[in-house]
Amino acid sequence: LGIDAIVKVESAYVFRGYNVFQSTSQHDQNLALFDQLSWNVPRTDLSFGYSSVLQLTGDNVAHNIQVGLGAEQVAFVDYDWGPADHVTITPEIATVVYPASSQVPLFLEASTEARYLGPVEMSIYAGFFGAIRPGPLTENHFYARPLVEKTFDLTSHVELSAQAGVGVKIFQSDPGAIHANMFDVLAGAGVSYSFNEALYAGAKFAMAWTNLERQKNPVTGQVVIPSFADEYVPVASVVVGGDW
Numbered sequence: 343l344g345i346d347a348i349v350k351v352e353s354a355y356v357f358r359g360y361n362v363f364q365s366t367s368q369h370d371q372n373l374a375l376f377d378q379l380s381w382n383v384p385r386t387d388l389s390f391g392y393s394s395v396l397q398l399t400g401d402n403v404a405h406n407i408q409v410g411l412g413a414e415q416v417a418f419v420d421y422d423w424g425p426a427d428h429v430t431i432t433p434e435i436a437t438v439v440y441p442a443s444s445q446v447p448l449f450l451e452a453s454t455e456a457r458y459l460g461p462v463e464m465s466i467y468a469g470f471f472g473a474i475r476p477g478p479l480t481e482n483h484f485y486a487r488p489l490v491e492k493t494f495d496l497t498s499h500v501e502l503s504a505q506a507g508v509g510v511k512i513f514q515s516d517p518g519a520i521h522a523n524m525f526d527v528l529a530g531a532g533v534s535y536s537f538n539e540a541l542y543a544g545a546k547f548a549m550a551w552t553n554l555e556r557q558k559n560p561v562t563g564q565v566v567i568p569s570f571a572d573e574y575v576p577v578a579s580v581v582v583g584g585d586w
Contacts, residue, residue: 343586344382344389350581351375355395358485358509359526359552361575362411363397368554368575372400387422410443410477428459434469440477447477463491472514481521482514489528496533504531522555530577541584548577 380391453469489507530548
């Protein structure tokens with residue numbers, strides 16, 4: 343049928359190093375529900391998909407939905423092209439919308455990801471993220487991220503995987519300046535169990551980091567420079583998925 347489905351619960355929703363649903367700091371653990379459904383057109387390498395992210399816990403759920411951070415909805419189309427053995431290039435067009443917000447922020451992202459599927463999987467993602475209707479995550483930027491991943495077969499049903507990647511944004515408004523959330527790092531490890539050829543479940547733990555901007559203490563007026571301890575976020579997740 344060419345259908346892939348994923349349902350995942352994450353302890354925090356991290357987008358390119360930034361904890362989107364945070365209340366007071368990067369460390370906040372507000373649960374998020376992620377789901378994705380995609381369909382591969384038979385006898386082609388073209389796919390259509392839909393995904394969403396919903397905040398489950400935290401005292402700022404209603405606020406995030408109102409301003410255009412919560413209840414994220416994504417529609418995408420991509421094409422897998424294999425120019426050589428073990429190499430896949432996937433261009434994609436995605437729209438990101440927040441229909442429950444009063445302002446209905448709308449974004450468009452055009453991207454390409456090149457992947458080498460060897461003993462160690464390597465990929466490079468590059469894309470432009472731009473706003474059609476403004477929202478809290480409005481600033482247009484080009485994003486690039488190399489990623490390395492290794493999978494180990496522990497048994498015929500159990501796999502262990504580890505990954506690490508580094509991302510960088512170049513902002514359209516001031517491409518030569520250093521911005522907050524310009525750099526991000528992700529490292530994680532997970533285990534998955536395949537019930538059969540179609541259905542699997544897994545768990546993962548990761549650490550993400552991004553650079554934060556200086557802030558002024560509202561009481562003392564002193565400028566505070568964030569340290570590494572302020573800029574990282576731990577993320578745990580469980581997932582169930584399948585393909586038919």
